[in-house]
Amino acid sequence: MTIERGAAAEVAQMAGPAALPRRNGELVFEAPWQGRAFGMALGVVQRLGIPWREFQQRLIAEIGARPGAPYYDCWLAALERLVVERGVTSLAEVAAAQRRVRHDSS
């Protein structure tokens, strides 16, 4: 799976509240999971063949609904919402996967 350049440029150019956090131009990931979440969203959008704005709109909605929440927390929530609403998975499946991860790590 390779990256579609057109879509990727669209991601890089997002403005307003959805603009990617940067420091001196470089993307900033404060923890490894944030980078994973970033890559996941691009992969999902590309694989589903949907416009980037479908994700972007959900991201903006999450940011708007949770003032002050960290950017990538909103990003992850937007991605969860996208895959559930697109029928890729269900809330029940997501919850079960979370229980599994929590169990495996404790």
Place this chain on the structure above:
Amino acid sequence: MSAPEDDRDHHHPAPMSDVEVRARALEELLREKGLVDEGFIDAVVSAYANDIGPMNGARVVARAWVDAEYKKRLLADATAAIAELGYGGPQGEHMVVVENTPTVHNVVVCTLCSCYPWPVLGLPPRWYKSAAYRSRMVREPRVLLREMGLDLPESVEIRVWDSSAEIRYLVLPERPAGTEGLDAEALASRLTRDAMIGTARP
């Protein structure tokens, strides 16, 4: 068991936060469903470092090559001309474009840190931030450029531009010979990041 936390810590020194659990769970689900594969995520992050940004700069340069009026605007007010194509934002706000000619070659450096026009060039390459590049490009540009693979004749004057938080430079290379028949999109695909920093020619 007097200290269950200690026991748990032995295996998992940093318990996962809720958001980490959610991220890991989602990734596992998406992998099961074949929507993301191993390696793709890393590839995305590193692609942002290398590919995505320079494409914007390449479109700017290619447009200037095919459109003389645009080139005039670009050299007069780069920030505005670049914004015409939809690029800009923080750190791309004060752009200056410097034009290569048969007798002048321009190259960009940031001697203080690593100021870089990322909206048009993406993330700076690792060497751009190195102390060696930052000092030697000022002291001995001809030697350093040769080491980097660009051997310029003595007759070509080298101008070194020091980027800062206020001004960021982009090099407008000369259009390569034999590209008369190409349109802007084809020309853009020939451009490299290094050509627009000035350490290479297209």
